[in-house]
Amino acid sequence: MADIFELMLTLDLRDELSEDELVELRWHLGLGPEPETLHIVTEFPSWNEDDDGVLVVEDHPQPLLACHGEAFKMDGALVSVLLRRKDHLRGAWALTSRQEIHPDQFDLTGELLGWLATKAGDCHRRFDGSVDLGWTRFHESRRTEPLVVRDGVVNWPS
DSSP, X not given: OOXXXXXXXXXXXXXXXXXXXXXXXXXXXXXXXXXXXXXSSOOOEEEEEOTTSOEEEEEOOOOSSOOOEEOSSSSSEEEXXXXXXXXXXXXXXXXXXXXXXXXXXXXHXXXXXXXXXXXXXXXXXXXXXXXXXXXXXXTTOSOOEEEEEETTEEOOOO
């Protein structure tokens, strides 16, 4: 059995994204090339053993929400979309992403989601200051859990 979760983001972003942030966000969503400089998630550590058996930490940037096509463990498709809204009543940008995610990816993906929470439209903010970004669910379950960021930290499923 695999520890795979569905990650479903459905949110509107305010119109305060810089061009550099948009380029990096599009890269993370699989919608554009890797930017020269990363500002949102800046480190992608990977531990490898060198020829002498010494652990070496290397940086291997990779987009975090970039899978598109057939899902592996769940029904349906994996997608990421970022659209400019014609009306700005809920926000300037509409973002939807459905991905399969392993708990090993929670930390890095959590950095991106924490940043997204700071850019989310007011309709996603709860009375307690947390931000509702969508939901998660274990791939074999039909029960969803809210995907909430509070004080920059994602409330991941246990």
